[in-house]
Amino acid sequence: MRLILLGPPGAGKGTQAQRLVERYNIPQLSTGDMLRAAVAAKTPVGVKAKAVMDAGELVSDAIVNAIVAERIDQPDCANGFILDGYPRTLPQADAVQAMLAERNQTLDAVVELVVDDKALVGRIVNRAREAQAAGQPVRKDDNPEVFEERLREYYKKTAPLIGYYYAKGMLKGVDGMASIDEVTGAIEATLDAAGAK
C-alpha cells in the first residue's frame, strides 16, 4: 500500500503513521525525520536545511524530492510506504506522481487529517513538554512563534494539495480531532473501504 498522510503541523500524522506501520508492515517515510537526521549528521543537505527548518519554512522541493526518490528505492519500500509530511507543495505532488509512474507504482490513498487550527498550537507545545520530560531532544521548531510560520507555510503551500487530490478522487478526509485510537480506527476503515492492500 502506498499512502500519503496530509494535514497541518500537529495534526497527528507522525503518530498515526507509526500505528499504520505496524498494521500494514510498511515503513513510515517522514521527510521531517530524514531532514532532522541530515541536520544532526551535518551532511551537505543538513547544513543547507537547518536554518530553513529552524525558521519554520519549507526546504526546497529539489532537496526533498531527491531524498524521497532515493528512499523509495530501498528494499523495505518494496511493498509500499506511508508518506508523512511529503508532498507538501504542488511541485512535490507532481514529483511523487512522476516518481511512482517511473517505477510502475500507484498511490492507494491520500488521507487528510482534518483538525481545528486552534487545537494545533497546544498539541505542539505539549509535544515539546513531553519530549523534555522524557529526556528527549526538543525540536527547535516546536514553539508557538515558529509554529505560526509553519502553519502559514501549510496554508500557503500545502493546503492546495487537498484540492489537487480531491480532483483526482483520491482524497479521504478523517476527523483528526477524535482520540488517537479513534483516528487510527477511522483511517483503517477508510483504507479498507478503499480496498488498499
Ligand code: AMP
Ligand atoms: P515535520 O517533521 O514534517 O513537521 O517537518 C519539519 C520541517 O522539515 C518542516 O517545517 C520543513 O522545514 C521541513 N520539511 C519536512 N518535510 C518537508 C517537505 N516535504 N518539503 C519541504 N520541507 C519539509
